[in-house]
Amino acid sequence: xxxxxxxxxxxxxxxxxxxxxxxxxxxxxxxxxxxxxxxxxxxxxxxxxxxxxxxxxxxxxxxxxxxxxxxxxxxxxxxxxxxxxxxxxxxxxxxxxxxxxxxxxxxxxxxxxxxxxxxxxxxxxxxxxxxxxxxxxxxxxxxxxxxxxxxxxxxxxxxxxxxxxxxxxxxxxxxxxxxxxxxxxxxxxxxxxxxxxxxxxxxxxxxxxxxxxxxxxxxxxxxxxxxxxxxxxxxxxxxxxxxxxxxxxxxxxxxxxxxxxxxxxxxxxxxxxxxxxxxxxxxxxxxxxxxxxx
Amino acid sequence: xxxxxxxxxxxxxxxxxxxxxxxxxxxxxxxxxxxxxxxxxxxxxxxxxxxxxxxxxxxxxxxxxxxxxxxxxxxxxxxxxxxxxxxxxxxxxxxxxxxxxxxxxxxxxxxxxxxxxxxxxxxxxxxxxxxxxxxxxxxxxxxxxxxxxxxxxxxxxxxxxxxxxxxxxxxxxxxxxxxxxxxxxxxxxxxxxxxxxxxxxxxxxxxxxxxxxxxxxxxxxxxxxxxxxxxxxxxxxxxxxxxxxxxxxxxxxxxxxxxxxxxxxxxxxxxxxxxxxxxxxxxxxxxxxxxxxxxxxxxxxxxx
Numbered sequence: 001x002x003x004x005x006x007x008x009x010x011x012x013x014x015x016x017x018x019x020x021x022x023x024x025x026x027x028x029x030x031x032x033x034x035x036x037x038x039x040x041x042x043x044x045x046x047x048x049x050x051x052x053x054x055x056x057x058x059x060x061x062x063x064x065x066x067x068x069x070x071x072x073x074x075x076x077x078x079x080x081x082x083x084x085x086x087x088x089x090x091x092x093x094x095x096x097x098x099x100x101x102x103x104x105x106x107x108x109x110x111x112x113x114x115x116x117x118x119x120x121x122x123x124x125x126x127x128x129x130x131x132x133x134x135x136x137x138x139x140x141x142x143x144x145x146x147x148x149x150x151x152x153x154x155x156x157x158x159x160x161x162x163x164x165x166x167x168x169x170x171x172x173x174x175x176x177x178x179x180x181x182x183x184x185x186x187x188x189x190x191x192x193x194x195x196x197x198x199x200x201x202x203x204x205x206x207x208x209x210x211x212x213x214x215x216x217x218x219x220x221x222x223x224x225x226x227x228x229x230x231x232x233x234x235x236x237x238x239x240x241x242x243x244x245x246x247x248x249x250x251x252x253x254x255x256x257x258x259x260x261x262x263x264x265x266x267x268x269x270x271x272x273x274x275x276x277x278x279x280x281x282x283x284x285x286x287x288x289x290x291x292x293x294x
Numbered sequence: 295x296x297x298x299x300x301x302x303x304x305x306x307x308x309x310x311x312x313x314x315x316x317x318x319x320x321x322x323x324x325x326x327x328x329x330x331x332x333x334x335x336x337x338x339x340x341x342x343x344x345x346x347x348x349x350x351x352x353x354x355x356x357x358x359x360x361x362x363x364x365x366x367x368x369x370x371x372x373x374x375x376x377x378x379x380x381x382x383x384x385x386x387x388x389x390x391x392x393x394x395x396x397x398x399x400x401x402x403x404x405x406x407x408x409x410x411x412x413x414x415x416x417x418x419x420x421x422x423x424x425x426x427x428x429x430x431x432x433x434x435x436x437x438x439x440x441x442x443x444x445x446x447x448x449x450x451x452x453x454x455x456x457x458x459x460x461x462x463x464x465x466x467x468x469x470x471x472x473x474x475x476x477x478x479x480x481x482x483x484x485x486x487x488x489x490x491x492x493x494x495x496x497x498x499x500x501x502x503x504x505x506x507x508x509x510x511x512x513x514x515x516x517x518x519x520x521x522x523x524x525x526x527x528x529x530x531x532x533x534x535x536x537x538x539x540x541x542x543x544x545x546x547x548x549x550x551x552x553x554x555x556x557x558x559x560x561x562x563x564x565x566x567x568x569x570x571x572x573x574x575x576x577x578x579x580x581x582x583x584x585x586x587x588x589x590x591x592x593x594x595x596x597x598x
Binding site for chain 2: 042045047048050051055097098100101102103104105106108109110111112113115116117120134135207209210211212213214215216217219220223256257258260261263264265267268271
């Protein structure tokens with residue numbers, strides 16, 4: 001009777017493990033920040049920038065490892081610096097697709113170089129570090145790391161909420177906003193710095209490559225559900241936090257499924273569900289502007 | 295597989311160009327690498343040129359990343375990795391094409407959320423396949439950062455056939471695609487089936503991304519997909535000429551990257567991206583200089 005293993009029975013003990021407490025603590029804060037920031041990322045059509053930053057995070061972490069500096073430091077510094085650089089290179093605090101693509105492809109190339117240097121050195125001989133950075137190890141967070149990430153994410157949340165109103169204005173109608181003397185460029189810079197910080201902390205939760213799962217999927221789902229920005233913002237945060245909780249619980253119950261995968265899978269599932277439901281509703285509501293003149 | 299370079303490294307770079315080239319082509323795997331690199335560079339430059347023009351870099355990047363779970367999943371169930379490389383990106387292209395792109399505003403950001411979600415989920419699935427397969431860590435680095443060692447004759451043949459097929463289809467739709475890219479509204483009014491053309495192009499782009507990711511690894515496809523095309527479009531505004539220039543730059547970057555990668559201990563992906571990026575930076579700088587002397591340059595272009 002091997003099949004008696006009941007996943008729910010284990011759930012009562014879930015908070016007795018310190019690694020799970022750390023994972024839930026950091027995961028919740030990171031998801032909150034990622035959900036809120038992600039909403040604006042999608043609204044401003046800057047998902048590609050987030051994508052690029054997630055790759056930058058990889059290079060930053062591996063570079064820090066190769067030089068023997070703290071990974072956390074490498075992550076935060078590289079993400080924020082590159083985010084600001086991309087904001088400065090683009091017009092009005094937004095970088096061009098091609099510029100982003102060229103820069104981040106090269107940065108990932110540098111990451112490959114640092115990985116080669118690191119894994120040929122004595123410290124990195126086990127060869128798993130690069131993979132760990134790319135796909136995340138939320139169950140491996142130490143208490144200090146978890147608290148640092150939680151604090152940074154909460155800071156990001158607070159700053160974002162403080163600038164939410166002007167940022168929304170700028171995102172929706174840049175021309176009118178700049179005519180009304182809203183500092184468009186400065187807001188773009190601050191916002192990308194926030195995206196950088198979120199990328200750095202989320203890299204530790206779900207890994208550099210899966211970051212978009214937390215940044216784009218909840219926000220995309222929220223935008224399918226409602227067109228109202230403030231409601232959508234919080235729905236996005238809610239979906240992100242819910243995905244992290246559900247994902248962590250699934251991975252706790254089924255240890256072969258890595259937490260990064262289950263978190264992203266839940267977020268994707270929610271997005272897919274919202275997509276299907278709203279598509280059906282729109283189809284039923286009659287052909288509005290969905291039927292494009294082909 | 296990396297150990298295969300060691301005997302060659304023992305003799306090393308002699309700075310005698312003839313000797314170095316002979317040494318470079320002494321091994322069959324290196325000849326195959328150059329064959330595959332050449333095929334891939336041409337296909338990537340042409341399809342990437344349209345990608346840069348259509349501003350679909352994000353989609354192209356996603357197709358490349360999707361190749362990773364494709365290859366990992368195929369290995370897991372015991373199929374050939376090459377099949378997985380092509381099937382997964384094409385499937386992703388179908389998913390992305392299903393969401394209508396209305397051009398600006400909400401439509402575009404809607405698309406980018408879909409693309410991002412597809413990408414994150416695909417990568418997560420890839421990571422899961424790898425962890426289920428187990429003990430595959432050297433393989434994962436090769437999938438992500440590329441390997442040009444150990445490309446078989448069969449792979450070269452597959453790459454060539456797919457590249458020729460993709461370029462042939464592109465040749466058929468090139469004119470309407472170009473029209474639909476430059477001015478979608480007028481194209482639609484003139485009866486160009488813009489949605490069909492865009493869909494076919496996405497499929498072709500998926501094939502190109504799958505090809506490139508087998509050489510440079512899924513994370514570095516932009517080195518061949520974006521950089522040559524972006525550099526070429528900086529240098530000239532005339533479509534035919536910049537397309538040819540993109541192919542030339544792509545080939546140059548690939549050959550140089552493979553050659554230097556062979557003689558250095560660092561990964562070939564690093565060299566290819568570095569040369570590609572250098573080309574792009576030079577092109578941007580050159581253009582900045584050229585616009586400063588805009589009038590004279592324009593005169594030259596008309597004469598030439």
